[in-house]
Every structure is written in C-alpha cells, then in structure tokens.
Amino acid sequence: xDPGLRSELQRHGIFVTTLEQLYNWGRSNSLWPLGFxxxxxxxxxxxxxxxxxxxxxxxxxxxxxxxxxxxxxxxAGTVTKKMAPQVVRLYNQMAEPKYVIAMGACAISGxxxxxxxxxxxxxxxxxxxxxxxxxCPPRPEALIHALMTLQQRIAEESLTGPDRPRHLRPxxxxxxxxxxxxxxxxxxxxxxxxxxxxxxRRPA
Amino acid sequence: MEPLESIRDRILAAVPxxxxxxxxxxxxxxxxxxxxxxEHALAVARFLRDDPALRFxxxxxxxxxxxxxxxxxxxxxxxxxxxxxxxxxxxxxxHIRPGYLEVVYHLYSMxxxxxxxxxxxxxxxxTDQVRLPSLTPVWRSCEFQEREVYxxxxxxxxxxxxxxxxxxxxxxxxxxxxxDYVEPDDYEYEPTPHGxxxxxxxxxxxxxxxxxxxxxxxxxxSTTG
Amino acid sequence: MNSIGTAQxxxxxxxxxxxxxxxxxxxxxxxxxxxxxxxxxxPPKPGPVKNGLYECGLESHGDAWRPFKSSYYLYxxxxxxxxxxxxxxxxxxxxxxxxxxxxxxxMMLFLLLVVEGLVWAWSKGVLRWA
Ligand code: SF4
Numbered sequence: 001x002d003p004g005l006r007s008e009l010q011r012h013g014i015f016v017t018t019l020e021q022l023y024n025w026g027r028s029n030s031l032w033p034l035g036f037x038x039x040x041x042x043x044x045x046x047x048x049x050x051x052x053x054x055x056x057x058x059x060x061x062x063x064x065x066x067x068x069x070x071x072x073x074x075x076a077g078t079v080t081k082k083m084a085p086q087v088v089r090l091y092n093q094m095a096e097p098k099y100v101i102a103m104g105a106c107a108i109s110g111x112x113x114x115x116x117x118x119x120x121x122x123x124x125x126x127x128x129x130x131x132x133x134x135x136c137p138p139r140p141e142a143l144i145h146a147l148m149t150l151q152q153r154i155a156e157e158s159l160t161g162p163d164r165p166r167h168l169r170p171x172x173x174x175x176x177x178x179x180x181x182x183x184x185x186x187x188x189x190x191x192x193x194x195x196x197x198x199x200x201r202r203p204a
Numbered sequence: 205m206e207p208l209e210s211i212r213d214r215i216l217a218a219v220p221x222x223x224x225x226x227x228x229x230x231x232x233x234x235x236x237x238x239x240x241x242x243e244h245a246l247a248v249a250r251f252l253r254d255d256p257a258l259r260f261x262x263x264x265x266x267x268x269x270x271x272x273x274x275x276x277x278x279x280x281x282x283x284x285x286x287x288x289x290x291x292x293x294x295x296x297x298x299h300i301r302p303g304y305l306e307v308v309y310h311l312y313s314m315x316x317x318x319x320x321x322x323x324x325x326x327x328x329x330x331t332d333q334v335r336l337p338s339l340t341p342v343w344r345s346c347e348f349q350e351r352e353v354y355x356x357x358x359x360x361x362x363x364x365x366x367x368x369x370x371x372x373x374x375x376x377x378x379x380x381x382x383x384d385y386v387e388p389d390d391y392e393y394e395p396t397p398h399g400x401x402x403x404x405x406x407x408x409x410x411x412x413x414x415x416x417x418x419x420x421x422x423x424x425x426s427t428t429g
Numbered sequence: 430m431n432s433i434g435t436a437q438x439x440x441x442x443x444x445x446x447x448x449x450x451x452x453x454x455x456x457x458x459x460x461x462x463x464x465x466x467x468x469x470x471x472p473p474k475p476g477p478v479k480n481g482l483y484e485c486g487l488e489s490h491g492d493a494w495r496p497f498k499s500s501y502y503l504y505x506x507x508x509x510x511x512x513x514x515x516x517x518x519x520x521x522x523x524x525x526x527x528x529x530x531x532x533x534x535x536m537m538l539f540l541l542l543v544v545e546g547l548v549w550a551w552s553k554g555v556l557r558w559a
Pocket of ligand 1: 039040041042076077078103104105106107111112135136137138
C-alpha cells in the first residue's frame with residue numbers, strides 16, 4: 001500500500017496495516033533475551049537492563065532463565081572453547097524465531113584473548129550472528145543501538161516470498177551441530193556451512 | 205623473617221638427607237628462593253609450616269615454569285702442548301643443559317606476618333620424569349593451583365587428592381603453557397592484524413593456499429597486512 | 430412448574446453460560462490462531478538437541494523425572510516462615526504507633542507462632558545442609 005495514502009488515512013484516524021507489519025511489530029517490541037553472561041561484557045549488559053539505561057523501553061528487559069522462552073541470545077563476553085558447545089546447545093534449544101547479538105571484541109573475534117589457547121575466535125563460527133557489536137566492552141548505548149538495529153531488521157522481514165527470514169523457511173535448519181571436545185581443539189573448529197569469512201589476500 | 209641461609213641450615217638439620225639449595229635472584233627485588241629435592245619436599249614443607257619461628261601457614265601461589273633444553277657455552281682454559289711447547293689456550297665448550305619443569309610455591313605466615321618464602325621443585329626432565337610430590341596435604345590452598353599446573357604444564361603431583369584438568373576439558377592432550385605447545389591454526393580471518401597475529405595469519409594463508417600466484421592482482425576490498 | 434421461576438433460573442444460568450463461553454474463547458482463540466499461524470507460515474523444526482532436556486547447556490543425562498532431596502522441600506517451608514513474617518511485619522511496623530495494646534499482643538502471638546516453626550526446624554537440624 002502506498003505510504004502516502006496510509007499517512008493520509010492515519011491523519012483522519014484510520015489505521016491500515018498488514019498482517020506482516022502487525023506480526024513484525026509485535027515481535028520486534030518484545031525481544032526477550034536469554035539471561036546469561038560469559039565475561040566482563042555481561043556487566044555492561046546488566047547495566048543496560050537496569051534503570052539508568054533501561055532496556056525496558058525497547059521491550060527487551062525480560063531476561064529469561066530458560067532458552068524455551070527466549071527470542072534473543074546476547075553472547076556477552078569471552079567464549080572459551082570449553083564453553084562453546086554449551087552456548088551452541090543453548091542456541092539450539094531456543095524456540096524459533098531466534099536472533100543472536102555478539103557483544104564485544106571477544107564474542108566477535110576472540111578479542112584481547114585471541115591468541116589464548118582456550119578462546120574461540122568468534123561465536124559466528126558455530127551459530128549465525130545477526131548483529132555484531134565491537135568494543136571492549138561496548139557501552140550500554142552500543143547494546144541498545146544493536147538492539148534497535150535488530151528491531152529494524154525484524155520490522156523489514158517479509159512473511160512470504162523467497163527472501164523470507166530463516167525461521168520461516170523449511171530448508172533452513174533449526175539447530176546447528178554442537179562441537180565436540182577433541183584431543184587438541186574443538187571438533188570441528190568451525191561450521192563451514194554458516195561461517196564464510198571474506199578472503200583476505202596479503203603479500204606473503 | 206630470618207635470613208634464607210639460616211632457614212636452609214635449620215632445614216638441613218631438621219630433615220636429614222634433604223638437599224636444599226639457595227637459588228639467587230639477581231633482579232633488584234632480590235627475592236632468593238629455596239630449591240628442594242622432590243623426595244624430601246613434603247617433610248621440608250611440614251617443617252616450614254610447623255616450626256615455631258617460621259609458621260608458614262599459608263601458600264598463596266603455585267606457579268609452573270617450563271625450562272627448555274639450553275645450550276650453554278663456556279670458556280675453559282686448558283694447557284696444551286703445541287709444537288713441543290706448553291701453552292695455555294682458551295677453548296670454548298658447548299654442552300646442553302637438559303630442560304625441566306619447575307614448580308614455584310609462595311609461602312606466607314599469617315600468624316607471624318612474614319613472607320614470602322619462595323620454594324621451588326624441579327622435575328627430572330620434560331617428558332617422562334614429571335612427577336613431583338603434591339604439597340596439598342600441607343597447604344590446602346595448593347589444591348586447585350596444582351591442578352592448574354598439571355593442566356597447563358603437565359606436572360603430575362603425587363598425593364594430590366583430585367588431580368584432574370581444571371581449565372581445559374578432560375581428553376585434551378596438550379599442555380598449553382609449555383613453550384613448545386603448538387596451537388591449532390585458526391587464524392583464517394584477521395582483518396586488522398598486527399604483530400604476532402599478522403605473522404600467524406600470513407602463515408595460515410601460506411599453509412592453506414600455497415599456490416597463490418605471486419604478483420597476482422589482489423581482489424578489490426582486500427587488505428594488506 | 431412455575432413459569433416465572435424457570436425464567437429466573439434460566440436467566441441466571443444464561444449469564445453463567447455466556448461467561449463460560451467467553452472465558453473458553455478467550456483462552457482457545459489465541460491458541461487456535463497460533464496453531465493456524467504455525468501451520469500456514471512457520472515450518473516446524475524439531476531436532477534431538479532442541480527437544481532435549483534443558484540442563485543449562487550441558488548435555489543431559491537420564492530422565493528429568495527423578496526424585497530430589499527432601500531437604501529442598503523443608504527449605505521451602507522454612508522460607509515461607511520468613512516470607513509470611515515479612516509480609517505481616519511491614520504493615521505492623523508502619524502502623525505501630527497507633528496500635529492498641531490488644532493488636533500488639535495479637536501480633537506478638539503471631540510472631541511467636543512463626544518463630545516457633547523456625548526454632549523447631551532449627552532443632553531438627555533442617556538448617557544444616559549435608
Ligand atoms: S570484549 Fe573486553 S569487556 Fe568484553 S568480554 Fe572481552 S575482554 Fe571483557
């Protein structure tokens with residue numbers, strides 16, 4: 001429907017919407033995060049949910065203690081290789097639709113501990129990440145910005161058609177393989193189905 | 205705290221057969237330490253804890269150190285007969301000091317308020333003689349830290365109540381803090397590397413795609429490291 | 430039967446029935462809509478991990494229906510003691526200045542009863558966890 005006509009109608013007190021808009025509006029304004037933190041970034045996440053930054057303004061203050069009730073996974077902190085299978089399993093146990101925010105340098109790349117023997121170099125090796133937040137730690141404003149970005153993306157999702165989101169397509173998996181503890185590293189060290197880093201060529 | 209020399213002498217008197225050396229520390233802190241032989245370490249530890257003048261009742265820290273094989277060159281003066289004439293010549297000799305693992309304990313006394321006393325133990329080598337006595341029966345606070353030393357350095361503590369890996373998972377086979385540890389090569393994507401990470405990213409690239417033609421035009425958007 | 434009486438009884442029940450139907454619809458319509466929505470738009474994606482037991486991300490072993498320590502139950506009871514106490518103590522404290530003697534005595538009696546429960550649990554060793 002023509003947006004000009006819609007705003008004209010709205011001025012006369014007539015609200016026209018589509019099922020799609022209603023659906024996305026409801027979902028994007030009640031993103032319930034899964035309540036867990038992995039390291040220092042979690043403190044900023046907690047601060048964001050408290051009165052000063054007040055994540056409740058965006059409908060995302062209901063931190064759920066169970067993945068069955070959560071829509072959003074905020075990976076806040078360092079993902080150690082010992083913790084990675086648990087994070088992936090929690091993601092798998094969330095009900096569709098589900099979204100992931102990788103918060104902080106550690107969660108997106110390993111951050112300051114990149115060269116550590118036990119730190120995963122980015123959680124997007126195993127689960128699809130929707131929004132990355134750089135920073136060490138990112139300020140609560142950055143988390144709020146990421147949440148708003150995610151809300152915007154949800155509002156633009158379409159219900160039908162070839163570009164509908166992952167959770168509405170039967171060919172996309174609902175869970176991803178959980179890595180196993182191997183003798184030297186996690187097995188597999190990454191999930192090539194979802195992790196496609198751009199190739200970087202450097203002079204050798 | 206009484207001087208280290210007198211502590212050592214009293215240990216030698218109290219624990220017959222013990223071999224205790226003072227390892228000097230040349231740095232400004234001058235924190236010299238006692239090197240104990242593993243066979244008598246437990247008795248020495250008990251003495252340090254129970255002696256009324258010392259009373260080291262708190263072990264604050266257990267550390268592991270990995271010493272690799274080291275080539276030592278030293279100059280020796282030898283007398284040689286050269287052309288029937290006896291002369292003194294300087295000769296360089298090389299020998300290899302075998303590597304070992306070392307465990308360092310820092311002891312304090314809460315009752316007498318002194319410390320730290322630094323205690324060291326060394327293993328025979330880095331491969332098969334890596335057993336040391338656990339001091340957990342003497343100081344309970346050693347338990348987790350000895351587990352950590354076992355996890356990261358591979359020192360096996362005998363008499364430890366619960367010797368399992370603590371940071372890495374069971375089934376992990378390497379000892380990541382040893383100097384010859386080879387980490388898994390997962391530097392696939394390093395957009396802004398510098399220092400060692402740049403090195404590792406470059407090495408990964410040469411390992412994965414060794415046949416990149418030299419001088420070929422880099423694709424747009426690529427970064428140079 | 431008296432016709433007026435029937436009408437009166439019927440009227441009463443009609444409102445009840447209307448309420449019952451409204452209540453049922455209130456509960457069932459959203460559920461039905463959700464079902465319809467899932468059938469039309471959202472493909473089901475079950476999986477062994479997704480349907481597995483939730484163990485804080487760890488791999489679950491065995492069945493979720495296993496007996497747990499009875500001490501937890503006792504703890505819950507003792508917690509109730511404190512909970513009830515707080516709920517009543519607060520208004521009691523607020524109104525304390527203007528209370529007649531009888532009310533204070535009654536409150537003390539109530540406190541005594543609750544504290545008695547705690548003392549009993551304590552003497553039974555419930556507070557010692559082992
Ligand atoms: S990104 Fe920085 S603040 Fe966040 S978990 Fe890592 S080290 Fe901590």
